[in-house]
Amino acid sequence: MIINNIVIRMGLFEKAFTFSEKGNLIFSTGNSVGKTTLVRIILYSLGYNVPGTKRFPIEKYEYEVHVTTDEGNLLKLIRQSSEIMVCRIGETVNTYYLPEQIHQVHTLLYNTGDINILNNILGAFYLDQEKGWTLLNRGRVIGSIHFNLEDFIQGLSGRDCSDLKKQKEWIELEIAKYEQISNVTKYKETLETVEGSLLRENLDDELDAQIKIKEIELSNVRRELSRIDRVLSNNKQFKKFVEGMNLMVETPQGTPIRVTADNVLGLNDSIEYLIAKRKFQSMEYVKLSKMVDQLRSKKKQDMSSLFSVQSISDAFDEMVKKFPYGYLKIEEIKENLKKQLTDIKKQISDKTRSNNSVANSLYANVIKYARELGVDEDGSMNLNYLFTTNMKILSGALLHKTVFSFRLAYILEIKKLLGVKLPIILDSPSGKEIDSTNVRLMINILKRDFSGHQIIIASIYEYDLPEINRIVLRNRLLEDL
């Protein structure tokens, strides 16, 4: 794949850079004139979401890049904005929406639709000036673009781990959730220790309960009142009946007496008693009604201030207090999930590594170049070293050269399996701790084994590459625009 030229546009103005299919050096004698920016523009124009540099807001411009694929197709990619990309192949023009359709664009460039390869391919051929020279087998390439060797190998070797990966993602998500829950339960414990009485009861609940209790009392009183009224009316009717009968009785002395409510023993009393009892209940009724009204209006007031900061934090505390699980229980679940995660990771790793010709081939190339560059003189690098997480043992120039070896191995593997000769884009390969001898060794490898690849180097140094196309930046990159 060859990047032929690139045009940067802003309105009517534009600036073009042409690249050779061999070696290219983006050069300036001083720093901060736009070498890194131009490298990033290349990636951005290929559809990658890379950040601009300090002085160059990359999304504000339009870019057109011409690429020749390994199949001989000429592609014109126009990145109109961060979201839209137009792609022309011959007479066919398609518009793609980024980042959703980025894989479709890259399939045209890299001759594969495998997501694992497409997601990781930039990490094979591009070395950012900052993080790039420390990225060995996993980590950030640039911006939000990552590289993971296991995924890359799975893609190249067609070993599908997607189910395991889904499980892994789910468990990781669960663990993240349980981390939060764990924090909450820890907080809950402090609430419980601090508390006792310090924490306010949920005022709303408390008020509701009070209202409910008073309403029940009120309805009891209401029922009692209506019961009293029933008996009272019964007794009054009886009184009326007695008086209406006009009965006469005779005393032992023979005196006739008319029967009235006043001389029927206890009749008036039964009525007076109920009237007095009713008075008690009525007073109680009035008292309770007032209480219910007061509580209800208090609730109304509380409701209106419910969303104050204070009440939200109180509400949160209440919620936390009601959470039925303790810190230890959550930790136990979390530990369990972590064990599961380790297990899944192991399964993925086993599936990726064991008996995998891609891994073996990668390893062979890594070792070849590393040794050529003077790394692994003691021969301690075994196959597992491909996946090492221990970067500490490598420092300075050693790391720089190992990273370079890994990347070259990746590029060779792509060429072997996909038939794609990736460009090699190196931003500032002469890092601080790498001397000119080592740089020369690296360039020699490129000249010898990667002569068919387009090489783009951004640097303040000169490099001994044949037919090198020097793009010299003198002032700011876009001063002429």
Place this chain on the structure above:
Amino acid sequence: MDRSATSVILGFLFQANAAIVLMLDNMKELKSIRLECNEDIDIELNDGTYVLAQAKCVEKSSTDFANVRANAKKAMDSLSDGSHRVSAKEVIYITNSPDPFKESLSKNMFYGPSVVKYDELPSITQGLISDYLSQISQPLDKSKLTIRILPFEGDDERQRYKVVWNAISDFLDDLGLNESGFRKKLHNVWEGMLYRSGSKADKDITLGKKDIVWPIIVCVTGHDVLDRDAQYCMGLDDGVFEEIKSRYSEIIDYCSERYELVAKIIADYSLIKRNDRDSIGGFINDHWSDYIDNFGLDSIDESIRCSLIKIILYRILVKRYAIDRIKKGVNL
């Protein structure tokens, strides 16, 4: 009622409580009590004479004496006027100030709840009152004048009502009712009836004797009190008793308040025994089964039914006994 009373509300509360205290003092002969008619408090007695009272409340009575003499003078003025409109048996100036004449000699007499007749006052205080009265064309009869101190101060009702509650307890004691558990309840009802709230402020309040006495009967025959007695008296098992109370309270109320049933039981009891509380238990144990059909409780379990009927009978008879006793005690 708002207990954190402002001075106006406090004045009305004091008036109601002074009325309670004076009403209790005169209960035997009381016919009716009236507020804001001739005087702040008019108590009409059975013989047609009156006890008239002026009530003056000082918000900070233990420290503020600035207006006590002016209050006393106003009271004398009003009482003189009132005592000529009706046949006054006694005229009372009742206040919560412990030094109602701001005068050191009489001050000692007014410590705590006090009742001091004019004749018992030191001559200097008598002179002060005489001086007020001399300025009135038709002064009251000094021999009928009593000065009463009713301590009434503070936001805590236990402090404010201490003396009134004690007066109610003493009154119940005199009636042979030793249950002081309901004095507060009784006080609440009486105060409620006599309190001149905003809505009643422009009307006078008149209560007949029976309005005052029947609440006592309701309190005394309060179910908790009676039923506890009944349980003890009948030797009812705790569990059965509680079950009956919680499940059949409405039936108990209904049966013990409905006159047709009440009349029958009272009549039966009167024929067999004298109206005597001690014999009630014996009557119930012997005769409870006579009333099974009257109560219509066929569907209820037999042991429960037995206890239930006993409780109803007990309540009817003891209530009758209490009603008679109290009515007699207060001459109703």
